[in-house]
Structure formats: structure tokens, C-alpha cells
Amino acid sequence: MRHEIICAGIGGRGVLLASTILIEAAIKSGLKAVASDEYGMSQRGGSVVSLVKVGDFASPFIGRENGGILLAFEESEFYKALLFLKKGGLALVNTRAAELPPSIAGLLEKREITCRLVDGDGIARQTGMFQSANMALLGFFAAFGITPFTKEVLEETIRSRVPEKFLAKNLEVFGKGFDAATKMGAAGDRRTDIV
Amino acid sequence: MHSREDVVIGNQAIARGLVEAGLEIAAAYPGTPSSEILPGVVYFKNMEGSRIHTEWSTNELCAFEVAFGAAAYGGARAACFMKQVGLNVAFPALMRSREKSIEGGLVIVSCDDPGPQSSQTEQDTRLIAALFGIPVFDPSSPAEAADVAYHALTWSFENKVPVIIRSTHRVSHARESVPLYHPGTRKVILKEGHVAGAGRKLGIVASGMSCSLVYDVIEELGASDEVSLYKVLKVYPVDDALGKFVDSMERVLVVEETDQVIEALIGDARKVMGRRDGTVPSAGEITYDIVRDILSRVLAGEGGSARDPFVPDGGIEEALSHVAVVPRPPKLCPGCPHRASFFAMQYLWPDAIYPGDIGCYTLGISQGAVDTCLDMGAGVTLAEGFYDAFNQDGKLVPILASIGDSTFLHACMAPLYDAVKNRKRFILVIMDNSTTAMTGMQPTPQTGITVDGTATRGVAIEDIVQGLGVNFVRVVDPYDVPAMIRTIGEAFDRLKEEPLPAVVIARRECLLLTKGAVKDAGYPADIERDCIGCKSCLKTFDCPAMSFDEASKKIRIDDSLCTNCGICYYACPVQREGKALKAAKKAGTP
Numbered sequence: 100m101r102h103e104i105i106c107a108g109i110g111g112r113g114v115l116l117a118s119t120i121l122i123e124a125a126i127k128s129g130l131k132a133v134a135s136d137e138y139g140m141s142q143r144g145g146s147v148v149s150l151v152k153v154g155d156f157a158s159p160f161i162g163r164e165n166g167g168i169l170l171a172f173e174e175s176e177f178y179k180a181l182l183f184l185k186k187g188g189l190a191l192v193n194t195r196a197a198e199l200p201p202s203i204a205g206l207l208e209k210r211e212i213t214c215r216l217v218d219g220d221g222i223a224r225q226t227g228m229f230q231s232a233n234m235a236l237l238g239f240f241a242a243f244g245i246t247p248f249t250k251e252v253l254e255e256t257i258r259s260r261v262p263e264k265f266l267a268k269n270l271e272v273f274g275k276g277f278d279a280a281t282k283m284g285a286a287g288d289r290r291t292d293i294v
Numbered sequence: 295m296h297s298r299e300d301v302v303i304g305n306q307a308i309a310r311g312l313v314e315a316g317l318e319i320a321a322a323y324p325g326t327p328s329s330e331i332l333p334g335v336v337y338f339k340n341m342e343g344s345r346i347h348t349e350w351s352t353n354e355l356c357a358f359e360v361a362f363g364a365a366a367y368g369g370a371r372a373a374c375f376m377k378q379v380g381l382n383v384a385f386p387a388l389m390r391s392r393e394k395s396i397e398g399g400l401v402i403v404s405c406d407d408p409g410p411q412s413s414q415t416e417q418d419t420r421l422i423a424a425l426f427g428i429p430v431f432d433p434s435s436p437a438e439a440a441d442v443a444y445h446a447l448t449w450s451f452e453n454k455v456p457v458i459i460r461s462t463h464r465v466s467h468a469r470e471s472v473p474l475y476h477p478g479t480r481k482v483i484l485k486e487g488h489v490a491g492a493g494r495k496l497g498i499v500a501s502g503m504s505c506s507l508v509y510d511v512i513e514e515l516g517a518s519d520e521v522s523l524y525k526v527l528k529v530y531p532v533d534d535a536l537g538k539f540v541d542s543m544e545r546v547l548v549v550e551e552t553d554q555v556i557e558a559l560i561g562d563a564r565k566v567m568g569r570r571d572g573t574v575p576s577a578g579e580i581t582y583d584i585v586r587d588i589l590s591r592v593l594a595g596e597g598g599s600a601r602d603p604f605v606p607d608g609g610i611e612e613a614l615s616h617v618a619v620v621p622r623p624p625k626l627c628p629g630c631p632h633r634a635s636f637f638a639m640q641y642l643w644p645d646a647i648y649p650g651d652i653g654c655y656t657l658g659i660s661q662g663a664v665d666t667c668l669d670m671g672a673g674v675t676l677a678e679g680f681y682d683a684f685n686q687d688g689k690l691v692p693i694l695a696s697i698g699d700s701t702f703l704h705a706c707m708a709p710l711y712d713a714v715k716n717r718k719r720f721i722l723v724i725m726d727n728s729t730t731a732m733t734g735m736q737p738t739p740q741t742g743i744t745v746d747g748t749a750t751r752g753v754a755i756e757d758i759v760q761g762l763g764v765n766f767v768r769v770v771d772p773y774d775v776p777a778m779i780r781t782i783g784e785a786f787d788r789l790k791e792e793p794l795p796a797v798v799i800a801r802r803e804c805l806l807l808t809k810g811a812v813k814d815a816g817y818p819a820d821i822e823r824d825c826i827g828c829k830s831c832l833k834t835f836d837c838p839a840m841s842f843d844e845a846s847k848k849i850r851i852d853d854s855l856c857t858n859c860g861i862c863y864y865a866c867p868v869q870r871e872g873k874a875l876k877a878a879k880k881a882g883t884p
């Protein structure tokens with residue numbers, strides 16, 4: 100099994116936590132994995148991209164149009180990261196928007212990319228957590244059941260990673276993300292299969 | 295057997311290897327991408343109950359000499375950590391140490407920054423090591439870095455020679471599973487030599503993260519029948535096997551970051567492709583796409599089997615050109631107190647000379663309040679030079695140098711004394727945020743806290759400045775923009791009277807230290823309401839929470855980023871605060 104995953108967002112919004120949970124979930128499941136924490140300058144509000152590769156890879160870096168999965172925690176960072184997503188890939192985007200600009204929608208169509216817009220911030224806010232869109236998006240992603248990133252494995256990893264104080268709330272947001280995906284049947288009707 | 299595995303970044307892995315090898319003394323000066331090593335040592339020493347002395351040094355020379363002293367004369371197993379340009383600061387001692395045999399063991403970890411991403415220059419630590427005959431390792435992954443660290447300290451102790459480990463940000467900040475052993479029992483695997491491929495004609499020699507990238511790209515291109523990959527781990531002294539490998543191949547491609555080191559050590563210019571002949575770009579980070587491109591080209595040129603070269607889908611750029619992509623260049627954080635300082639400096643004298651420094655504060659460039667970025671401490675000494683140049687022409691122009699508090703202690707005390715002694719007239723703004731923010735919030739000496747949380751004596755910057763002979767020293771809260779403007783103006787008036795530098799300390803905690811909460815914050819920014827769309831705040835203030843909304847032709851504030859500091863009101867000419875600033879400008883007219 101091989102996965103090349105791109106996590107893109109902006110600083111201070113838990114992108115690194117999300118990628119750390121993904122790599123730890125893979126390792127927990129007995130797979131080889133490597134990730135790259137893309138630190139730039141220490142700042143809030145700057146672009147952050149963190150990459151995770153699962154399988155027999157030596158480096159954590161992803162070539163242009165090679166990534167299979169893109170988790171975008173910010174709409175505008177989603178656009179930039181599209182360069183790294185391969186034809187037939189999967190993209191989950193945290194956004195309040197109900198649809199994407201026509202040029203992007205057309206591009207996704209042409210490149211056979213399955214794309215889901217998730218109001219992660221909205222889901223997080225429902226539980227009073229303002230900075231937990233990352234958990235909502237992970238929960239949504241879990242609904243796709245892509246091995247090894249099942250609901251159970253991701254939940255267990257979150258338990259071991261998130262400090263006790265915030266754990267219950269984070270799991271709640273994660274669960275709500277999962278439910279949202281199930282409710283809209285997001286995982287079904289996939290354009291292509293991710294292997 | 296190892297006891298367990300931990301998923302850690304490269305810098306923590308290096309720390310782990312050293313702790314397991316019996317490290318006793320560790321000193322460091324923070325600098326991206328090396329900053330997580332020392333906290334890693336603290337973490338693992340607590341985990342193992344090891345007795346290790348750990349300290350943040352005031353600069354890299356201090357760190358090096360503390361470690362060297364402990365190793366050379368104290369017989370200890372010691373290590374020091376720094377970034378590549380930090381090694382320059384430690385250079386005098388490094389040069390001397392290589393000829394001295396040490397009693398104990400000494401490992402120097404120097405982290406390079408290809409790109410560069412957060413440094414003023416690229417620089418290859420391996421080149422310095424090879425040039426001056428110091429053994430140097432170039433690990434290719436976090437797990438390997440742990441083994442290398444363990445091996446290096448053990449080997450150094452046995453052979454009484456200092457050893458350098460060169461990491462890059464791509465290894466230091468990569469994350470993977472690393473086995474943890476009981477101290478003293480690590481099973482070290484040093485992989486050097488032929489690691490992949492069965493080609494007999496084209497050999498690739500690579501080290502560090504470049505080698506890992508080449509490995510992945512060979513897989514992607516399915517080229518393992520056509521090439522052989524030779525991995526170099528110990529860059530100096532070179533292993534004999536490398537020469538044999540090169541001899542056995544018709545052509546050799548060298549991929550390494552960032553200078554020609556292995557390439558130069560191999561020599562043979564007719565056979566070797568690399569940076570010298572332009573096959574590999576001469577500067578900048580080696581990315582996945584660059585390796586894929588080089589390999590595809592070289593394979594095609596070498597008559598490799600026909601394969602479809604990678605052709606990027608230009609449709610992506612086309613589609614992106616129709617949407618507004620926020621560029622997000624590096625900026626000071628929303629609410630950063632020092633954006634306010636730069637604003638005040640710039641407001642007073644838009645045309646002053648602004649010698650700047652390294653760190654977050656270089657970012658003041660976007661507000662027009664930083665003109666130079668040479669090296670740590672140069673803000674002060676450049677100001678001296680500028681002063682002299684204008685003074686010879688009989689002019690007193692406003693020169694406003696700025697530095698951070700950590701940099702002041704690192705490199706500016708001697709320059710400031712130099713300025714006092716040599717009667718230089720300029721204003722120095724020391725931006726004191728009580729931390730080394732850019733590299734991950736290490737406490738600076740004036741806070742009185744050490745790396746493992748124990749208390750030490752804190753030193754106030756104003757006392758040092760006074761002690762160095764400066765008469766005009768004022769401490770101001772940069773959020774009080776009128777007071778900043780007034781004080782800088784008064785400082786300039788003082789320059790007219792006495793031939794001495796004047797110092798303004800702008801003191802307010804870094805927002806990352808206060809977890810984003812603004813102490814005695816202003817009011818929620820509803821600057822949008824009265825906005826007339828002049829964009830002057832974007833030019834002079836440049837807060838990441840602000841953007842210009844083309845639809846409404848007004849400023850828009852991103853609530854999730856805004857900290858309600860309220861400072862942007864000063865930057866807006868239609869707000870009460872902005873109008874009132876004119877009065878503060880009275881003093882200090884050149």
C-alpha cells in the first residue's frame with residue numbers, strides 16, 4: 100500500500116497536528132511512513148504544507164501531480180496545493196463555500212478529482228471549538244475508510260496525541276465530521292478509487 | 295533489542311542518539327532548523343533520568359566553547375547545536391579545536407538551510423568540514439540521524455577527535471518512527487555504499503535528503519535497471535569504496551545539497567555530472583521535481599530506454615490564474631508588537647536609513663522600516679558606517695537601526711560599545727519581546743529561565759545598555775504608538791546635542807508567548823466601517839488579518855486572525871488615532 104498525502108493550510112490552525120495524526124495512525128497500523136513538517140518562519144497566518152507518505156518511500160516529499168489525497172484546511176491554500184494532486188485524486192476542502200469557482204470546478208472535472216467541500220469551521224463551532232476544523236476534516240476523511248485511516252485507528256491516534264484537557268471536545272468534533280460525511284453520502288459516488 | 299519506537303522529527307532523533315551514547319554536556323544557540331535538538335535532549339534526559347547539563351548559550355561561540363571545554367579538558371562527552379551560519383560564529387574555536395586532541399568526546403551538529411528558507415545565505419557545513427579535515431556525517435533520514443548521532447559521539451570519544459553532523463531542514467524536520475534503545479545499547483546501522491539499482495553504466499552518488507529523493511524518483515521512473523545509486527553517509531574522510539564505484543561506472547551523476555563537496559572530492563570532471571557542468575542547479579533547495587527532472591534528462595541523454603517523460607498539466611496553472619490565490623508571504627504575526635514599532639519608525643521618517651537585523655524583525659522590510667539584513671549584530675555596526683559616511687559630508691541624517699532582544703545579547707554588545715567609544719550618532723531600537731521568537735520561543739537571558747525550566751539570574755537590557763555608556767535609554771510599550779513616535783523624536787533631538795548613540799527599547803511580549811492573547815487589548819477592529827479604501831494601512835501596516843476587498847472597495851479584517859490589538863487604527867488617516875499622530879511627530883524634525 101502506498102499513499103502520498105498533502106495537508107495544506109495556514110499556520111496556527113492545526114495542520115501539523117493533523118499530519119502527525121495521519122503518520123502515527125499509519126505507523127500504529129504496522130505500515131512504514133514518513134512525514135515532513137514544513138515549518139517556515141514562526142508565524143501565524145502563513146502557508147503551511149505538511150506531507151505524509153505511507154509505504155516504501157525514503158523521502159517525505161511529493162512531486163508535482165503525484166499526491167493521491169489532499170486535505171486542505173483553507174480554501175486558498177487548496178488552490179496552491181492542487182499542483183501536487185494527481186489525476187483521479189481525492190481532495191477535501193475546509194470552506195464555507197457551497198461551490199468552487201468555475202475554473203477550478205472545470206479543472207477538477209478534467210482531472211477526475213473527487214472533491215468534497217466541508218464546512219469544518221462550522222462543524223467545530225457547533226461544539227464551541229473555534230480552532231478545531233482540523234478534527235472535523237479528519238473525521239470527514241475517516242468516513243472514506245481508506246486503509247489504514249479508519250475511524251477507529253484515527254480516533255485511537257487522536258486519543259494518544261491530544262492533551263487530556265481538549266480530548267473530549269476534539270473527539271466530538273471528529274465524530275461530527277464523520278457523521279457529516281456519512282449523512283451526505285460523501286464517501287460513496289467516488290469518481291475513482293484511491294489505492 | 296530496542297525498548298520501543300517513537301515517531302519523532304530528525305532533530306529529536308539526533309537528541310535521542312546522543313543521550314543514548316552517554317552525552318553529559320549540551321549547549322546550543324537556537325536557529326532554524328536546529329532549534330529542536332536541545333529541547334529534545336531535555337525531553338529524553340528526563341525520560342531516561344540521565345544526568346546531562348543542558349544550556350542555551352548566548353551565541354554559538356559560547357555554545358561551542360562550553361562543549362569544547364567540557365570535552366577537551368574535562369573529559370566529558372559533549373555536544374553543541376547550531377544552524378549553518380551559527381557555525382561561522384563558532385569558527386575561530388572550531389579551527390583550533392580540530393588540531394587539539396580532546397580528552398572526552400565532542401559532536402557538533404550544524405543544520406543547513408538549503409533554499410535558504412530562514413537564513414540570509416545558503417551555506418554547506420560539509421564544505422567547511424572537508425576543507426579543514428573534520429569528519430562529517432550527512433544523514434538521510436531521522437532514523438539514520440539517531441544512529442549517526444550515537445555513532446559520532448562514541449567514535450569521537452574513542453578517537454579523541456571532534457565530529458560534525460550536518461543535517462538540513464528537510465532531515466531535521468522530517469518525521470518518522472525511530473527505535474529507542476536503552477542508553478549504551480543502540481544497534482547502529484550505517485548504510486553507506488551501493489543501495490539501489492542494478493545499472494552498470496550510469497552511477498548516481500548522493501547524500502543526505504538528496505539521496506532519499508533520488509531513491510524515490512528511481513522508483514517512480516522505474517529506472518532501477520538503468521542506474522546504480524551509491525549513498526554517501528560519511529562525506530569526509532571519503533570511503534575508498536566510493537572511488538571504486540566511480541571507476542566502475544561510465545558516467546556519474548552527483549546529487550547533493552548545497553555546494554559541490556562530494557563532487558569535488560571525486561574530482562574526475564570528464565566523467566562526473568553535477569553542479570559544475572550545470573546538470574544540477576547551482577543554488578537553491580533540491581526538490582522532488584528537480585530530481586525527477588534531472589534524472590529524466592540524464593537518462594534520456596544516456597540513451598536510456600524510451601520512457602514518457604513527465605509532462606506537467608499546464609491546465610492547473612491556467613485554472614489557478616482565474617482565482618484569487620492569497621500569496622501569504624512571511625509576515626509578522628497579527629498583533630505583533632513590533633509591527634507597531636516599525637510603523638512608528640516609518641511614520642516619523644519615511645526616508646530615514648534603516649539598518650536591520652536577522653530574525654522576525656527582518657520582516658519589517660515590508661513596512662519600509664528595514665533596509666539591510668547582513669548578519670546577526672550588523673544592524674548596529676552598519677549604522678556606525680552609515681553615520682560616518684554622512685558625517686564626513688557634514689550631515690546628520692536620521693539613522694534608525696533595529697534589532698531583536700536575543701540578537702542584542704548574541705552579537706550587539708561589542709558593536710554598541712564600539713559606537714559609544716567612537717562617538718557615533720544614531721538611534722537603536724531594541725525590540726524586546728522576551729523570547730527568541732522566530733526559532734520557536736526559546737527564553738533569552740533577560741528572562742532568567744533556562745532550557746530545562748530552572749531559574750537563573752535575569753539581566754535587564756537597559757542596564758547593559760547603560761553600562762556600555764549610552765546616556766539616552768528609554769523603555770516604551772510599542773502599542774503606545776504616539777509615545778513611540780515622541781520618544782524616537784526625542785532621541786533624535788538628543789543626537790544633535792551629544793555624540794553618542796541613543797537607545798529606545800520597545801518592550802512587549804511576543805504574542806506566541808501569550809498564546810495570542812493581547813494584554814490590555816484595544817477594541818475589536820471595526821476599521822472596516824469608516825474605510826474610504828485608500829489602502830494606506832496596507833502599505834504601512836501590513837497586518838496578515840487585513841486584506842482589501844475589491845467588491846466593497848474597503849479593508850476587510852479576518853476575524854479568525856485578528857487579535858483585536860487595535861494598532862491598525864493608527865495607520866488609518868480617517869480614524870481618530872491616525873489623525874492624532876501628527877501631533878506626536880513634532881519632536882525630532884531633522
Ligand code: SF4
Pocket residue numbers: 821822824825826827828829830831832848849865866867868
Ligand atoms: S487606511 Fe483606513 S481608509 Fe485607508 S484602506 Fe486602510 S482602513 Fe481603509
Ligand code: SF4
Pocket residue numbers: 628629818819837838839840851855856857858859860861862863
Ligand atoms: S486589530 Fe488591526 S492590527 Fe491588530 S490584529 Fe486586528 S487587524 Fe491586525
